[in-house]
Amino acid sequence: MKRSELISRILIITGILLAVGAPLFLWARTPLIHARMAEDGGWNPDVIQAEVGKPLHLKITSDDVVHGFAVGQMDMRSVDILPGKVTEVTLNFDKPGIYAFFCTRWCGLNHWRMRGTIEVSGASTDPQPASVPLYVSLNLDLDAPHDAPVVPTGKPSATSGQLLEANLPIDQSADYYRSHSPYEVFESLQNTSLTEAQRWDTVAYFWQSNTTPESLANGKQLYAQNCAACHGENGAGDGVFADDLAEAGEASMQTMEGAMNMVMQVPVDFTDPRRMLGASPALLQGKILRGGMGTGMPMWGVIFTEKQIWDLIAYIYSFQFEYGN
Amino acid sequence: MNRIELTRIPFIKNALKSRYPQLAVFIVMLIGYIFAILAGLIGTPVGSHNFSIVFVWIAWWAILILVAVPFFGRGWCAVCPIPLPGEWLQRGAALSPPDKRPKWLNLRVPKMFRNIWLQNISFLLLALFSSVLLTTPNITGIVLAAMLFAAIGLSTVFERRAFCRYLCPVGGFIGLYSQTAPIELRIKDKQVCVTCEGKPCYNGSSAGYGCPWDVFPGGLTKNTYCGLCMECIRTCPHDNIAVNLRPFSADLAKPSTRMDEAFKAFIMLGSAIIYAGVLLGPWGAFKDAAYNVSSNSWFIYAIVFLAIIFVILPGLFMLGILNKKNTLPLKQRFASLSTALIPLGLMFWVAFSLSFVLTNASYILAALSDPLGLGWNLFGTAHAAWQPMFTSILAPAQTLALVGGLIWSARTAQKAAGEVKVSPIPVIIYCFIATSLMLWLLL
Numbered sequence: 001m002k003r004s005e006l007i008s009r010i011l012i013i014t015g016i017l018l019a020v021g022a023p024l025f026l027w028a029r030t031p032l033i034h035a036r037m038a039e040d041g042g043w044n045p046d047v048i049q050a051e052v053g054k055p056l057h058l059k060i061t062s063d064d065v066v067h068g069f070a071v072g073q074m075d076m077r078s079v080d081i082l083p084g085k086v087t088e089v090t091l092n093f094d095k096p097g098i099y100a101f102f103c104t105r106w107c108g109l110n111h112w113r114m115r116g117t118i119e120v121s122g123a124s125t126d127p128q129p130a131s132v133p134l135y136v137s138l139n140l141d142l143d144a145p146h147d148a149p150v151v152p153t154g155k156p157s158a159t160s161g162q163l164l165e166a167n168l169p170i171d172q173s174a175d176y177y178r179s180h181s182p183y184e185v186f187e188s189l190q191n192t193s194l195t196e197a198q199r200w201d202t203v204a205y206f207w208q209s210n211t212t213p214e215s216l217a218n219g220k221q222l223y224a225q226n227c228a229a230c231h232g233e234n235g236a237g238d239g240v241f242a243d244d245l246a247e248a249g250e251a252s253m254q255t256m257e258g259a260m261n262m263v264m265q266v267p268v269d270f271t272d273p274r275r276m277l278g279a280s281p282a283l284l285q286g287k288i289l290r291g292g293m294g295t296g297m298p299m300w301g302v303i304f305t306e307k308q309i310w311d312l313i314a315y316i317y318s319f320q321f322e323y324g325n
Numbered sequence: 326m327n328r329i330e331l332t333r334i335p336f337i338k339n340a341l342k343s344r345y346p347q348l349a350v351f352i353v354m355l356i357g358y359i360f361a362i363l364a365g366l367i368g369t370p371v372g373s374h375n376f377s378i379v380f381v382w383i384a385w386w387a388i389l390i391l392v393a394v395p396f397f398g399r400g401w402c403a404v405c406p407i408p409l410p411g412e413w414l415q416r417g418a419a420l421s422p423p424d425k426r427p428k429w430l431n432l433r434v435p436k437m438f439r440n441i442w443l444q445n446i447s448f449l450l451l452a453l454f455s456s457v458l459l460t461t462p463n464i465t466g467i468v469l470a471a472m473l474f475a476a477i478g479l480s481t482v483f484e485r486r487a488f489c490r491y492l493c494p495v496g497g498f499i500g501l502y503s504q505t506a507p508i509e510l511r512i513k514d515k516q517v518c519v520t521c522e523g524k525p526c527y528n529g530s531s532a533g534y535g536c537p538w539d540v541f542p543g544g545l546t547k548n549t550y551c552g553l554c555m556e557c558i559r560t561c562p563h564d565n566i567a568v569n570l571r572p573f574s575a576d577l578a579k580p581s582t583r584m585d586e587a588f589k590a591f592i593m594l595g596s597a598i599i600y601a602g603v604l605l606g607p608w609g610a611f612k613d614a615a616y617n618v619s620s621n622s623w624f625i626y627a628i629v630f631l632a633i634i635f636v637i638l639p640g641l642f643m644l645g646i647l648n649k650k651n652t653l654p655l656k657q658r659f660a661s662l663s664t665a666l667i668p669l670g671l672m673f674w675v676a677f678s679l680s681f682v683l684t685n686a687s688y689i690l691a692a693l694s695d696p697l698g699l700g701w702n703l704f705g706t707a708h709a710a711w712q713p714m715f716t717s718i719l720a721p722a723q724t725l726a727l728v729g730g731l732i733w734s735a736r737t738a739q740k741a742a743g744e745v746k747v748s749p750i751p752v753i754i755y756c757f758i759a760t761s762l763m764l765w766l767l768l
Binding site: 001002004005008009011012015016018019020023024026027030032059061062063064083084085086088 | 359370375695697701
């Protein structure tokens, strides 16, 4: 073989090996977390290992649409994950445990299914016993009907209620508020001289006095980010995804009615007074923490902190009550 | 017609005659091609950030249709990496002249396939799946790899470049449109070829290989099937091969009489119109149908696509040129007059391509720095934002291309009509209507 031919062959083979080997090598050395719509697999990998006290560097990319990334119960700003772009995130964990990470952008019908876990190992520097949620200690049946038998004719006004409430026999503790539905408090006022409408106004004021403008603002923001797509911006259960979910006949939106009958579950209408005035904050806490169990309602216990859930609940009641300034 | 022989310039002649510059380009192109396959397979599935989509369907396509084909004809074929591994295997050499022993099976391609019908079909196959192909990196990677392996397979079974000549989906239209290019490879003196013993340009010699494109250079009258591989420049013992600069569309003066080429013109014209409507138009349902391969709406899209290309466009053309008084067979008139559609189709593709190339060219910068979408920033341009370019000149440039194409095709129609002794008016009206439709779709 001529020398020129030999050199040519060496160059060609080197070139081909380089074209194949270099990208493969670099690709294998660049671990990426891929985000895809839940229908196409969600997060990959969806389980990440980490250690307490050791920064966790993540590189995340989206393979389809814009997603977001955040870790539940952690004080972090969610970051956007853009298609074809790589977003880097560094996380620090000071407690061992299993953390949930989730998508924060309405990426598709099953957006809420886009979740993964970070398993953080290591010794805890500050061991804290887990507290039992209120709905558990109250032994509430989250799935039992809880409709209020009586509802007000209009939206009760906290401002009107403020003038009436002063000397009424209402337990002012947070526990009382959280463990009673507005209807139950309304009922407790039946031996007073107030009219029915005045009693509802009083309840409205009682509900307002158990929250703060900051909590309501925070709840509103959480609601807009996480709930509105299904439950609707105004709480009427008519979010942009509600119709799509019904149309898609998602299995997750079906539920049993009786022994044989399957019905489509629709997002709860928070403007329905019968439903909302019969629900205590503790009951709502349970529903939010646990999720809808077989409906499209995800479990939020791993995402929201306890305070966030109370803020959210406070905001949800504002669909029923006219709060003053 | 005036021609300027470029091969008179010693630098050009030496560069073309030597195998080294070509080999150097080949190696670079092959590396790029293989990288594009890999990028498609392992890179981000987001097309706009994957090298395979951005460099093949935006950068390469822009260069091919806006520069290479109009100005260099089959210039792309001269540097295309697809046939190389097969050809090297077939020859048993990457650089050295042949050792006379035929490699592999070395069969002749059966006569029934020695036309461009297979190329018409392969182009249409890609065209029908183009919405998915052009946007999905792994499909692009698979198709690029399939073409490479098909070329290797055909090289081991058949003689010469059977893939390029008879199967390549791109080669068919490059050949058709290369007739309009201002560059050609031709012999200098026919008499020299007539008396040349052994015809080494076709049969090969110790100086080089017989024409890989299965063309006898002595008989070359048009660019369609000359791949500009420059092998004949190396093998001609009489220095009788020239590369010339010439006027645009010189080959179209002698209209083709082949139906495969005539239909190629319709396929290209029809595809450009359909793409302008489906890919660039405002109709979401069309886009969905084109994208959702194997859905019912896609089947309807495919049937309509094929009907436009094989029935409606040629049918209307045929109606226009029906003339019972003419003694020439209708088939011959059809084939000859369809020559007018060659410059028209080319300019349709130029106008169509301008819009998506200028819109998406900025992706090239980002993909250059992060070709696999892994978060690299090789040249500091990974975060270059998407930014449509030259938007103010887009519509004027498209209008210029389309109107220029119409004038060009009208002149071609006049010449072709003269050859078959019919009036060019129906063909010109046909071209006018097609151009108006394209203008409406694009602007």
